[in-house]
Each structure stands twice: as C-alpha cells, then as structure tokens.
Amino acid sequence: MSQTFPFPFEPLPYPYSALEPALSKEILEFHHDKHYKTYVDNLNGILADFPKLQDTTLSELLIHLDDLPSDIQTGIRNNGGGVYNHQLYFHCMQGNGFCTPEGEFANAIHRDFESLDNFNRVLTNAAVKLFGSGYAWLVYEKGKLSVVTTANQDTPISDTRHPLLCIDVWEHAYYLQYQNRRADYIANWLSLINWEYVNSMFQMAEAQDETI
Ligand code: MN3
Numbered sequence: 001m002s003q004t005f006p007f008p009f010e011p012l013p014y015p016y017s018a019l020e021p022a023l024s025k026e027i028l029e030f031h032h033d034k035h036y037k038t039y040v041d042n043l044n045g046i047l048a049d050f051p052k053l054q055d056t057t058l059s060e061l062l063i064h065l066d067d068l069p070s071d072i073q074t075g076i077r078n079n080g081g082g083v084y085n086h087q088l089y090f091h092c093m094q095g096n097g098f099c100t101p102e103g104e105f106a107n108a109i110h111r112d113f114e115s116l117d118n119f120n121r122v123l124t125n126a127a128v129k130l131f132g133s134g135y136a137w138l139v140y141e142k143g144k145l146s147v148v149t150t151a152n153q154d155t156p157i158s159d160t161r162h163p164l165l166c167i168d169v170w171e172h173a174y175y176l177q178y179q180n181r182r183a184d185y186i187a188n189w190l191s192l193i194n195w196e197y198v199n200s201m202f203q204m205a206e207a208q209d210e211t212i
Contacts, residue, residue, distance in 0.1 A: 001084050005047045005054035009040045010087060018095035022188040024177045032090065035172055039082030039153070046075045058084055062155050081153035085135055088201075089168045094194035105199045112145040120190050122147045127169050127186045138165040138198070140205040162205035165198045 012032045017025040047053055050072065053061070061080050065073055100116060101109050113119035119138075126149050127136035134151040141161040148156050157163055167189055174185035 001058040001087065004057055006044045007040055007058065007083055009037050010090075013091055014093075014095060019093055019192055020095070022192050023093070023174075027174065027176050030176065031086075031168075031173060036082070036086040036090075039079045039086065042075070042079040043083050046072050046079065059157060062157050063159060078153050081155045084155050084157070085153055085166055085168070088163060088166050089135075091197050092165045092167075092194055093189075093192040094197070095192065098191050099193075099195045101195045101199060103199070105195075105202045108145055108202070119147075123167070124183075124186050124190070127167050128183050130169055133170040135166045135168055137163050139163050140202060140209070143209065160209075162201070162208065164201040164205065165193065 012028065016028045016032075019028065050069070053068070058080055061068070061076055062084060065077055068076055100106070106116075109116055109119055113122060123136055123138065126147050130136060130149045130151075132151065134149055134154070136147060136149045137156050139146055139148055139156050139161050145164075150156055155163065167186065169182060169186070174182060178185040
C-alpha cells in the first residue's frame with residue numbers, strides 16, 4: 001500500500017460475478033462500488049486540506065496515526081483503514097477454484113498452525129466470534145504468523161506487523177446473500193482465498209522484516 005494522495009479508486013481485480021456462487025455479483029457491486037468507493041472519496045477529501053501529508057503512503061499514515069493532527073486522526077483511521085482493508089480483502093479472493101499455499105509459505109503455515117485445516121479453523125473461530133463489525137486477519141510479525149481481529153476499520157499494521165490476508169465480517173460483506181448466517185459466509189469464503197496473492201504478501205513482509 002505504497003500509494004499516496006490522491007488515492008485511486010482501484011477496479012475490482014476480477015469480474016463482479018467471478019466469485020459466484022460463494023459471493024454474489026450483487027454483493028460485490030455494492031461492496032466495491034459503494035462501500036469501498038466511499039472510503040476512497042472520504043480519505044481524499046480529508047487529505048485535500050493537508051498538503052504536508054499528501055506524499056505520505058497509506059501504510060505510513062495508518063502506522064503513525066498518533067502523529068497526525070488530532071482533528072483528522074479518527075477520519076484517517078476510519079477511512080484510510082477502510083481503503084487499506086478493502087484493497088487487501090478484494091485481492092485476497094479469486095474465483096479460479098480452490099488453491100493452497102506453496103513452498104516456504106506452506107512451511108510457515110504448518111510451523112505456526114500445524115496444518116492448513118487448522119489455520120482455517122483458527123481464522124473461522126476468530127471471524128465467527130468477532131462481535132459487531134470488523135475483520136479477521138492473518139498477520140506476519142518477526143518471523144511468525146498469527147491470526148488477529150480488529151474492530152470497525154482498524155488495521156493491525158505497525159512497523160513490525162504485516163497484514164497478509166483479511167476477511168471482512170461487516171454485515172455489508174454478506175448480508176444480501178447470507179442474511180444473519182455469518183458462519184456460512186465464512187465457510188464459503190475459505191474456498192475463495194487467493195493463496196498466490198497472500199504468498200506474495202508473505203514474501204514482501206519477510207523482505208521488509210530483514211531491513212528493519
Ligand atoms: Mn467492507
């Protein structure tokens with residue numbers, strides 16, 4: 001997330017119907033074109049009045065929220081987080097059929113979660129139990145993988161912690177298709193994970209880790 005102001009409204013990386021039947025075209029149209037776009041517009045609206053922050057990357061803004069002017073901290077947290085989280089979320093999915101982690105990344109999953117099945121259980125448990133709106137994440141920190149959750153549009157990013165994957169459990173992510181059945185959405189979502197993309201995030205996190 002090395003983009004800077006003005007943050008682009010990125011197109012969905014696949015057709016709106018690509019994730020059916022697990023996730024409907026209608027959900028993705030609303031989620032991408034309405035919800036995500038609103039966060040992009042709001043973030044750019046806030047930064048339009050702060051030229052000094054316009055060269056700061058989205059990751060840096062979110063890592064150093066406490067250093068921002070106090071009157072825009074909440075706005076950047078909610079809308080900057082909304083942009084960051086949705087971009088990762090959309091990229092974490094694919095509709096080309098089930099795939100699995102490979103190579104060194106697969107070894108790391110086995111080392112830290114025992115198996116891919118157990119990782120799926122840990123992520124599912126976290127996502128199902130998350131109260132209210134938020135995300136469940138796979139993160140990399142200091143050579144180790146773990147699952148964490150955040151509320152609202154908070155992002156678990158820091159100087160040392162790298163988000164690799166996230167599942168959006170705001171009701172807007174599933175309600176049109178699954179109504180109150182969040183667990184069914186999560187179970188079907190697991191089959192959409194784009195492990196190739198998550199692996200590329202893992203490689204990047206490892207590379208950045210070595211430079212800290
Ligand atoms: Mn969302």
